[in-house]
Amino acid sequence: MSSTDTSPSPNGRVPERWYQSWTHVSVDRRSSGYCRVTFDHPPINTITATTVAELAELVGLIEHDPELNVVVFDSANPDFYLAHYDTEHDPARTAALGIGPTGLHAWLDFLVRLSRAPVVTIASIRGRARGAGSEFVLACDMRFASRENTALGQFEVATGVIPGGGPMARLPRLMGRGRALEVLLVGDDLDGPRAEQYGYVNRAIANGELDDEVEAIAARLARFNHEAIARAKSYVDRATLPPDSEFPPALADFFELLGRPAQQAQFARLEELGLNTDSDLERSLGRRVVDSLPDA
Amino acid sequence: MSSTDTSPSPNGRVPERWYQSWTHVSVDRRSSGYCRVTFDHPPINTITATTVAELAELVGLIEHDPELNVVVFDSANPDFYLAHYDTEHDPARTAALGIGPTGLHAWLDFLVRLSRAPVVTIASIRGRARGAGSEFVLACDMRFASRENTALGQFEVATGVIPGGGPMARLPRLMGRGRALEVLLVGDDLDGPRAEQYGYVNRAIANGELDDEVEAIAARLARFNHEAIARAKSYVDRATLPPDSEFPPALADFFELLGRPAQQAQFARLEELGLNTDSDLERSLGRRVVDSLPDA
């Protein structure tokens, strides 16, 4: 433990568990108050059962760290922030995630715990974040996006299923019913300026300035009093967070609709077209998802 | 029935009732998934008891059509989308509309059923939509408006009454309390850019591109799985729609306030100035409604 004696925490150390090795993320505890988490799961940062398990471990650390004020989530891949969920042809892996401490399915459990964690969570978005990737950024407290290099969307309805991780609850509370229905039902990508206009993100920032601006905000927050941040956020939580009970029915619908033969066939066509790889399909998924429709 | 044998529906036909003749709208079932409804009630597309009765009939068809995904509402008159309500000097006609299946007054019944219908409803707005015309677009799922040729507003308070068709419930949920109070209390028109800025519409689109953009969205939605659209929308409904009970008290207030002698006199002055005709008053109603005030 001697190597951590100089770390800036109340008792002189950041808990060792922060320094474990991770698979799909890298974790950089820059100071006692500030942690940066970088998604790094080549080739396109899909979210898999492994990712969810690691994020669940991470949110447990975040929840119980009285020194930590701010966590920034960014991506090692400038073209993909978090592509979307990938079952890896093995639904059993996802099923094995089970339920979390909130009593919700592991993915929902992670998202609701992240949204209530007593720290400021910031998604610094460069590249594509669709489906579960969008659900992740929506569970963060704030979202800043590259003006020139962002694609956000919920493409699920275009594949005959519905999103399972909460965007029907979160999007309309951010941007109103009309724009949320457009995002959810039309299912196309939103670029940076449109995401800013709709309130999907706090702001779109010039790509070359995004990192510096987010860094300045995080460095500022890192110096603040932890208790003030935690309490102020908790009051906003009470006024804004959907009740946990709003999430599970949509996830159950997602699984039910996904199990239909027509949807299994559509996902097989998407894989043939390049889903889960760094393909033209993935780069233009909002536009090209319709190529997988039966009568395409 | 042979003429419909080739129509793209599950059992080979679109129900014949879709092809009835209509008075204030034209209905074009472009495909099994896509219907376009065009308001056409010269000279300025006022909403009358006849319009409400036809819209109620139409929403019944929409609710029970398992093939239909999207309905676009536009106007045959480029200057007026839907002017506002007109009692035609015969309140008995409006009274005769009675209550609908939801137990609400016919106008409210139509609006809440439209908002919950298991299809995507899109208002493609060119020209003026005030009062009940604005209430109609607010009950649609999405609103796209001509950037150069749109006037949206709730002018009722300027006439000494209040809106009866739900905008006090719907507007603040779209744009927040401050901007909703401005729309409702100041009662002036919003042009396309302002409507977009305030979130009154999803987007203002260059007048020459509005039709193509809405058509592209509708054509895309028409190909999607109906059940996915219906379920995704239903979850947004639960998170966003006002409870039905929020609507009737304001409508009762509208009738009460309208019955006052001062308001009857003000509406008489508005008619003298050109209300319900293609007049300068109607073209600039947000600005000119004050010309009917007692001390004008």
Next chain:
Amino acid sequence: MSSTDTSPSPNGRVPERWYQSWTHVSVDRRSSGYCRVTFDHPPINTITATTVAELAELVGLIEHDPELNVVVFDSANPDFYLAHYDTEHDPARTAALGIGPTGLHAWLDFLVRLSRAPVVTIASIRGRARGAGSEFVLACDMRFASRENTALGQFEVATGVIPGGGPMARLPRLMGRGRALEVLLVGDDLDGPRAEQYGYVNRAIANGELDDEVEAIAARLARFNHEAIARAKSYVDRATLPPDSEFPPALADFFELLGRPAQQAQFARLEELGLNTDSDLERSLGRRVVDSLPDA
């Protein structure tokens, strides 16, 4: 009383109490329907116990005036709208304000009564409004701000406390959770364009046009029917106002956190840096508040 015989009220007079002398505001009843209130408490329009007492008196007049339609609040100081709260080193003065008719602490009592008053309240913002100054404008019905000369913010968290006058309840309902958390937790100033983009204000207006535009809106509203304004607003109130019970816990937290030695020390440093005076600190408080942090 003869001098008021010609005033335009139902019984020929505006109540005399409107013409009392005020300390931190000037009150100009321009007509029976329209009142302008100008904050004037040099050097920077801090809010003190005296201000709260006068505002409480004023809202009582507003609530019971059946002729009044609109109240515009502006500032005599072009650089400061309402700086923030100042206890004047005498917390007993604030404590002595007690509770108001709603059963809430005097400051909360004033804010919730203002928000429900049966008139249109407009904040015409030029200069800085932070902390309680921001809480005041958020309790008004509409906010119009100078595009070039506005700074809005909640700087409390940066000082180790939390806002006590309701912005955790009001801001997210105006601008959504993500942007509200940024305002509340980062605590920096928002300029006019950013305030407009986030929905903090209805609109940012060119500084040279702000007064004329607000005057035109107020003059229009002054002519409308009082009952129509009051009822329309009351329906928006039901759909949008936080329940009164949402406010007191945060105010109690504010007092608790403020009492900590570390926060007392930080406020002492802020005073050394120029708090409550027309200083560079006050002019750039959002940026410079961090200069008071322990490790600065």
